[in-house]
Amino acid sequence: MxxxxxxxxxxxxxxxxxxxxxxxxxxxxxxxxxxxxxxxxxxxxxxxxxxxxxxxxxxxxxxxxxxxxxxxxxxxxxxxxxxxxxxxxxxxxxxxxxxxxxxxxxxxxxxxxxxxxxxxxxxxxxxxxxxxxxxxxxMTSWPLPLASRASYLDATTGATPLSVMKEGLATGRPFSEVMGDVPSYLDLFLGVMGGSAGEIAGVALVIGLIYMLWTKIITWHIPVAVVGAVAAFTGVLHLIDPAAYASPLFHVLTGGVLLGAIFMATDYSSSPMSVKGMLVYGVGIGVITVLIRTYGSYPEGISFAILIMNMFTPLIDKYIKPKRFGEVIKSKA
Incomplete structure (x- = not known):
C-alpha cells in the first residue's frame, strides 16, 4: 500500500x-x-x-x-x-x-x-x-606588536590606543594632541598597536567579513548597524567638541568594535532573527559601546554592550517580527 x-x-x-x-x-x-x-x-x-x-x-x-x-x-x-x-x-x-x-x-x-x-x-x-x-x-596587560614576537610571558607591554586616548582626554589634553601619542589611522587599520590577539588588524577582520557575506554565513545588518551606530554617535560628539571627543574613525579602528561587530554580535543563537530586529540590536550595541567608552570607567565597552543586548534579544524577537506568509489582513470596512 x-x-x-x-x-x-x-x-x-x-x-x-x-x-x-x-x-x-x-x-x-x-x-x-x-x-x-x-x-x-x-x-x-x-x-x-x-x-x-x-x-x-x-x-x-x-x-x-x-x-x-x-x-x-x-x-x-x-x-x-x-x-x-x-x-x-x-x-x-x-x-x-x-x-x-x-x-x-x-x-x-x-x-x-x-x-x-x-x-x-x-x-x-x-x-x-x-x-x-x-x-x-x-587582562589589561597588553603586549606591544612586533616587539613581543619571540617571547610569551616576558613580552614587552604597553597601553592600548583606547587607554591612551581616554587618559589623555581626561587630563584636558585636546584630541589632536593625544593623537600624536597613538599610531596613525593606517597603522590602526593594519594592526600596528597594542591590544588583544584578534582585535588589532582591522584589515584582516574586514577580509573575514567579506568572506562570510560572500558565503552567506551572516548578513550585513548587524555589523553595519554596530559600526554605523558607533560612527554616528561618536561623530556627533566630535562635531560638538572636537577637542574633548575622539573622531569616529578612531573609535571604529580601535578596541574590539570590528571584532565584536563581525564575529561576536552575529552569533546565531544570541542575536535577533528578523532584519529589523538585527538593526535595532546592532544600533543598541553601538550606542552602549560609546556610552561605556566615553562616560564609563572602562576604556572599552563592546563586550559588555553585546552581552547587554543579548539579554534584550528575546524581547526584540517578540515585538519585532517579520510579516507572516499568507497572513490575512482584516478589512476595517
Whole structure:
C-alpha cells in the first residue's frame, strides 16, 4: 500500500548545516589569526592553541560525563568559541587563566543552557568578561606588536590606543594632541598597536567579513548597524567638541568594535532573527559601546554592550517580527 507522507516546510534543503557554517567562521577568522601570529608571534600561538584545545576538551567532558550526551565537538562550534576567546585575550596571559576562561565560556556560557543553539549569551564573551572582572591586571596587560614576537610571558607591554586616548582626554589634553601619542589611522587599520590577539588588524577582520557575506554565513545588518551606530554617535560628539571627543574613525579602528561587530554580535543563537530586529540590536550595541567608552570607567565597552543586548534579544524577537506568509489582513470596512 502506497502512503502519502506530508511534512512541514521547508521542503527544499539549502545545503547549510551547523558544521558547514562553523567551519566557515573558522576560515573567516584565519586572516585575523595570521595577523596576530605576525604581530605577537609565540604568545599568540600559545594562547590560541590553549584556548581552542581547552574549549573542545571541556565541551567533550561535560557532554560525556555530566550531561551523558553524544559528543558534538565535531561541529566546530567549540573551536569557534576557543578562537574567539583567544582573540579577546592578551597574548601574554598565563595558561591557567586561559583554562579558567575556557571552562566558564563552555561550561557556563554554553552547556549550562543546553548547548549549541540554546545559549542566550555569546559564550566567548561570557568567558572574557568573567576573566576581566576576576583578573583585571592580567587582562589589561597588553603586549606591544612586533616587539613581543619571540617571547610569551616576558613580552614587552604597553597601553592600548583606547587607554591612551581616554587618559589623555581626561587630563584636558585636546584630541589632536593625544593623537600624536597613538599610531596613525593606517597603522590602526593594519594592526600596528597594542591590544588583544584578534582585535588589532582591522584589515584582516574586514577580509573575514567579506568572506562570510560572500558565503552567506551572516548578513550585513548587524555589523553595519554596530559600526554605523558607533560612527554616528561618536561623530556627533566630535562635531560638538572636537577637542574633548575622539573622531569616529578612531573609535571604529580601535578596541574590539570590528571584532565584536563581525564575529561576536552575529552569533546565531544570541542575536535577533528578523532584519529589523538585527538593526535595532546592532544600533543598541553601538550606542552602549560609546556610552561605556566615553562616560564609563572602562576604556572599552563592546563586550559588555553585546552581552547587554543579548539579554534584550528575546524581547526584540517578540515585538519585532517579520510579516507572516499568507497572513490575512482584516478589512476595517
Amino acid at each position: 502506497n502512503r502519502l507522507i506530508v511534512s512541514p516546510s521547508p521542503h527544499v534543503h539549502s545545503g547549510d548545516s551547523v558544521k558547514k557554517n562553523m567551519y566557515g567562521v573558522i576560515i573567516a577568522l584565519l586572516p585575523a589569526l595570521a595577523a596576530s601570529l605576525w604581530f605577537f608571534g609565540l604568545g599568540a600561538l600559545i594562547v590560541t592553541l590553549t584556548s581552542v584545545v581547552a574549549c573542545v576538551l571541556f565541551e567533550f567532558l561535560i557532554q560525556k560525563y555530566i550531561l551523558k550526551q553524544p559528543a558534538s565537538i565535531g561541529d566546530g562550534s567549540a573551536a569557534v568559541t576557543g578562537l574567539l576567546l583567544a582573540f579577546n585575550l592578551p597574548t601574554n596571559i598565563p595558561l591557567g587563566i586561559i583554562l579558567i576562561g575556557s571552562a566558564v565560556a563552555i561550561g557556563i556560557g554554553k552547556m549550562s543552557f543546553g548547548g549549541l543553539g540554546q545559549n542566550p549569551f555569546n559564550p566567548a564573551l561570557v568567558g572574557r568578561v568573567f576573566l576581566l572582572i576576576s583578573f583585571p591586571v592580567q
